Amino acid sequence: MGQPQEVDVIVCGGGPAGCVVAGRLAYADPNLQVMLIEGGNNNRDDPWVYRPGIYVRNMQRDGLNDKATFYTDTMESSHLRGRKSIVPCANILGGGSSINFQMYTRASASDWDDFKTEGWTAEDLVPLMKRLENYQKPCNNDSHGYDGPIAISNGGQITALAHDFIRAADAIGVPFSDDIQDLKTAHGAEIWAKYINRHTGRRSDAATAYVHSVMDVQTNLHLRTNCRVSRVIFEGSTAVGVAYVHSRNRAHKGELRETIVRARKSVVLSSGTLGTPQILERSGVGSAKLLKELDIKVVSDLPGVGEQYQDHYTTLSIYRASNESVTTDDFLRGDKETQDKIRPTEEELKEMGPEFNKLWDTYFKDKPDKPVMFGSIVSGAYADHSLLPPGKYFTMFQYLEYPASRGKIHIQSTNPYKEPFYDSGFMNNKADFAPIRWSYKKTREVARRMDGFRGELTSHHPHFHPASPAAVRDIDIKTAKQLLPDSLTVGIHMGTWHKPSEPYDANKIHEDIQYSEDDDKAIDNWIADHVETTWHSLGTCAMKPLEQGGVVDKRLNVYGTQNLKCVDLSICPDNLGTNTYSSALLVGEKGANLLLEELGLKVRLPHAPVPHSPIPTGKPAAPMAR
Incomplete structure (x- = not known):
């Protein structure tokens, strides 16, 4: 079946947060048409993904690995005695959850409280933390959830x-x-603890939990993989769609061949800390000075886009x-x-x-x-x-996990395949x-x-x-x-x-x-x-007041635009002391709640497990259970 040219909601980026948003929205209402666009391959039933012990291969820069994109500092760093940092980012459906070390940790309560944003305190977020977890470790506190889609065990x-x-x-x-x-x-x-389902022995990735499980039982979630989002399409300051380029057909006679998909209700950017600010800038959202230098029409002058990059x-x-x-x-x-x-x-x-x-x-x-x-x-x-x-x-x-150092990333061209200016700031x-x-x-x-x-x-x-x-x-x-x-x-x-x-x-x-x-x-x-990265990039589209360099408000709306949200770890105004997969899932759950509220919908929780990819041993947890 062909892909639709118009849907209700477009989610740009299939990392953990994007998978949560797309899956939650699509499952909440079978009549809501949702499209998820991901730059990398589909991870479904890929043994290099679901077999926990071979993740190291997915971190290698050897010409064979297509599951990661490697960002290298544009300039040599005097702070690293002349070195350039290299920061890999996932390039596959499920994002980092498909190729990471599978190490489970959570941020501290004060990390979320430090956001100083209404609705984002640790107390506000604990119910969502529980909603996503299928916690399979014994413990003596009530902070964990046991019926969610993401399995956590000792491995x-x-x-x-x-x-x-x-x-x-x-x-x-x-x-x-x-x-x-x-x-x-x-x-x-x-x-x-590890993101491994102790009953099946498989990695617990976001795409299997939130996307494949929904696509197995409904037809309203449309997946496009190997497609890189080039820009958001605006009418005035309202987001009405996106343009994307297929990674295997980047150019025709030297020109990029874009495909346009329209969004009736909302566009969600979830392309990660290094991807989301580039899409915004190519779309006319960012520092007006930079955009004018690149002959990009300014939709919203937000100098904070691409700034305050953080890592661990x-x-x-x-x-x-x-x-x-x-x-x-x-x-x-x-x-x-x-x-x-x-x-x-x-x-x-x-x-x-x-x-x-x-x-x-x-x-x-x-x-x-x-x-x-x-x-x-x-x-x-x-x-x-x-x-x-x-x-x-x-x-x-x-x-x-709480470095004081900061970096930045900015586009150097309107071409989505042109390397950006990148300073990790390590x-x-x-x-x-x-x-x-x-x-x-x-x-x-x-x-x-x-x-x-x-x-x-x-x-x-x-x-x-x-x-x-x-x-x-x-x-x-x-x-x-x-x-x-x-x-x-x-x-x-x-x-x-x-x-x-x-x-x-x-x-x-x-x-x-x-x-x-x-x-x-x-x-x-x-x-x-x-010193190296831990693949925990965050912070380039901060959720804080506009006058403080903010890019999104407390409902993740991009300042100066309508129907456009950022839902990934780029929205973090301060660091999170954790392996960030758990935080990306949590931001996705929060973003899904905000969107569902605006659409007049509620999270739908099944009464029985919904089947997905066949697994030879054991039975997976319900994909959308609370």
């Missing part, structure tokens, strides 16, 4: 290294918690693991096993420098639910194994170095206290002076024998370990390392050389 594997990590974290003052995703706990360690930052350090440890090194499945939220002590704050202390006083001090850093462990080496010596490993990740605020440096030290102390610890992989740590007490050293045979059962030392003699000039003393492994000022500089240089 299929929890290794001994995970429990080892939790024990060692407790040894340095980070206590175990059965649920640090209760919106208020900011200092604790837990087994990290990560570094990683790799450690040797004991031979008996169960890791993913032989077949890098990539399941992250545990998470650790921590805040610094008063003594540690004294060492973190004036820039961060100012940020602490204004941002963290009076909000005890905000973790300064996340730390986590992977039971295996998250690295190119062809470059590693033989052995078993575990990887410590350090995550900065580390351009000096305050961001201190918490990452501190987290490196803390996760290193956790690693050294783990029973499975067998030394440090020197190539994946800062370059300290060899004479420094902080110098990174692999472990020698004598020390390894002290830590290993006799029956396992054969692995050492076979070459698993090498002997450095100054090996660890087993008796000193559990003493805190003392770092000098030069050591801190070495860590900061390492951060500048290695």
Whole structure:
């Protein structure tokens, strides 16, 4: 059946938020005609999507991966010692939910309250958080939902290294918690939940939950994949449709061949933090100065479009693991096993420098639910194994989820395939170095206290002076024998370990390392050389007052236009301390509610599970259950 040329609502972008909006609207009223336009492939029954353990392939930039688009800084960054950051964005139906690490976390309550926007407090949003969840973990609080479309579990594997990590974290003052995703706990360690349905073993992605499930039983949700939205069509300042370009037929005789679809009631932009501002600017919504330079008719002068780009930052350090440890090194499945939220002590704050202390006083001090850093462990080496010596490993990740740094993105052409000007802004605020440096030290102390610890992989740590007490050293045979059962030392003699000039003393492994000022500089240089994105982009179309650089109001309407909303993480006026899939779903649920109110409709909840893609084992949760 051909695609309609006119519908009621057009949703531009099939990431998590877009899938929620399109699915909720279409299911609420079978007579409402909804079109969802996505630039990437359809993810339906794609084994590279639904098999949880092979997500790493979808993160690679190897010419074979068509599931991600890679944004590279236009200019070299002095804050990264001349590097350019690379930020991948999903290019597939379901967006990041189809290719991400599947790690489930939630933002803290104060994160939402910090939006300072009516209707967007944590208290307002908790019912929607519950509505989307099919929570499959035991917990002792009532903040979770159990009948929603998105399955959350501990996944299929929890290794001994995970429990080892939790024990060692407790040894340095980070206590175990059965649920640090209760919106208020900011200092604790837990087994990290995953977006995996424990009954089927499949990834729980937004497209399967919200789009395919509706299309299986109704005909009013129209899906267009491999189509990039070029611009919104306006009549005056009213959005009446969109123009899109098929990715496999971009040009004809040098000209883009656009297809126009009209929208009777609303256009929703949900193309993500890096995509949505580009569509707005190509449509005449953005800084009038920029638009005039590109000969684009100005519909609404909004200088905030494309500004205040935010992300989360990560570094990683790799450690040797004991031979008996169960890791993913032989077949890098990539399941992250545990998470650790921590805040610094008063003594540690004294060492973190004036820039961060100012940020602490204004941002963290009076909000005890905000973790300064996340730390986590992977039971295996998250690295190119062809470059590693033989052995078993575990990887410590350090995550900065409230960076002070900001970036920007702006179009350089009306052509939707022309690369934009992009400045990730990574580390351009000096305050961001201190918490990452501190987290490196803390996760290193956790690693050294783990029973499975067998030394440090020197190539994946800062370059300290060899004479420094902080110098990174692999472990020698004598020390390894002290830590290993006799029956396992054969692995050492076979070459698993090498002997450095100054090996660890087993008796000193559990003493805190003392770092000098030069050591801190070495860590900061390492951060500048290695800090990376966590694929958590947000903030380029902020929901805040127009006079403060805002782009959308509390109902997600784009200032100066009618019938046009932005519903994705670009609307965040401040950062969210979480893996952002959960937040994108929540923004989608909120946006769907706002649209349904305006259309005079309500969310429709089925009385029985609605079938979707056949799954060989188990039965999926109801796709739209509350």
